[in-house]
Amino acid sequence: MTVPRHVAIIMDGNGRWASRRGLPRSAGHRAGLKPVRMCIEQCRQLGIPYLTLFAFSSENWNRPVTEVGFLMNLFIETLEKELDDLARQLVEVRFIGDRSALGAPIVERIEAAEARVVEGAQLRLTIALAYGGRWDLVQAARALAQDVATGALSFEQIDEAAIGRRVSLGGLPDPDLFIRTGGEKRISNFLLWNLAYSELWFCDRLWPEFDADDFAMAVREFGGRERRFGGVPGAGSH
Numbered sequence: 001m002t003v004p005r006h007v008a009i010i011m012d013g014n015g016r017w018a019s020r021r022g023l024p025r026s027a028g029h030r031a032g033l034k035p036v037r038m039c040i041e042q043c044r045q046l047g048i049p050y051l052t053l054f055a056f057s058s059e060n061w062n063r064p065v066t067e068v069g070f071l072m073n074l075f076i077e078t079l080e081k082e083l084d085d086l087a088r089q090l091v092e093v094r095f096i097g098d099r100s101a102l103g104a105p106i107v108e109r110i111e112a113a114e115a116r117v118v119e120g121a122q123l124r125l126t127i128a129l130a131y132g133g134r135w136d137l138v139q140a141a142r143a144l145a146q147d148v149a150t151g152a153l154s155f156e157q158i159d160e161a162a163i164g165r166r167v168s169l170g171g172l173p174d175p176d177l178f179i180r181t182g183g184e185k186r187i188s189n190f191l192l193w194n195l196a197y198s199e200l201w202f203c204d205r206l207w208p209e210f211d212a213d214d215f216a217m218a219v220r221e222f223g224g225r226e227r228r229f230g231g232v233p234g235a236g237s238h
């Protein structure tokens, strides 16, 4: 069976999961940690080398200040608690997103996490924080413009590869499989550049309920899909 090399996930439904139980939304976010651990474990077991999770979007700043504060503290606390374990499991952690929008305490934790060298890493976990696909394209465009202005790049050298290197996931293979829980069927400004040819898989289950069987189902369905990349059957990758 074909296993994806890179899985990208929108973890949606924490708030609804909590509300249905008469709990505060924060309880849903905390419950959302369990499926994060499960996905990491599944990737390791199935030999999937790249996992990218959308933890906080550019648009999530519009949530009540208490919820934003809770989420930031949860990210900080989780990084502190889990980093050693992740390294032991040969998981290296990276972040994408607008760091200028984040507070100093979380940026410190992000930098410390990224500075950690994991020898023989088997999984690259990328966490999108304060991330938006349009923000990503804007920062890539700025980087290109700067390189043209300084003469590092000529106008004629601007091509897909030049942009691809400058978006936040530059250097990583594009996600083969995109998963979204929580019932909505949209990409919500996630990896706009990188999802061009990804297989999209949606499920109604809310993120805290998403379990290993669901993950396996998504991977199995991915294995059964024919990817043509705009070509004809059997033509292979783009």
Ligand code: FPP
Pocket (backbone or CB within 6 Å): 011, 012, 013, 014, 015, 016, 017, 029, 030, 032, 033, 036, 053, 054, 055, 056, 060, 071, 074, 075, 078, 127, 182, 207
């Ligand atoms: C979307 O559900 C979820 C979030 C905005 C937060 C995601 C965070 C976690 C799963 C916690 C930990 C993650 C890491 C990587 C440390 P929602 O609040 O939009 O749910 P709703 O649509 O039901 O309101």
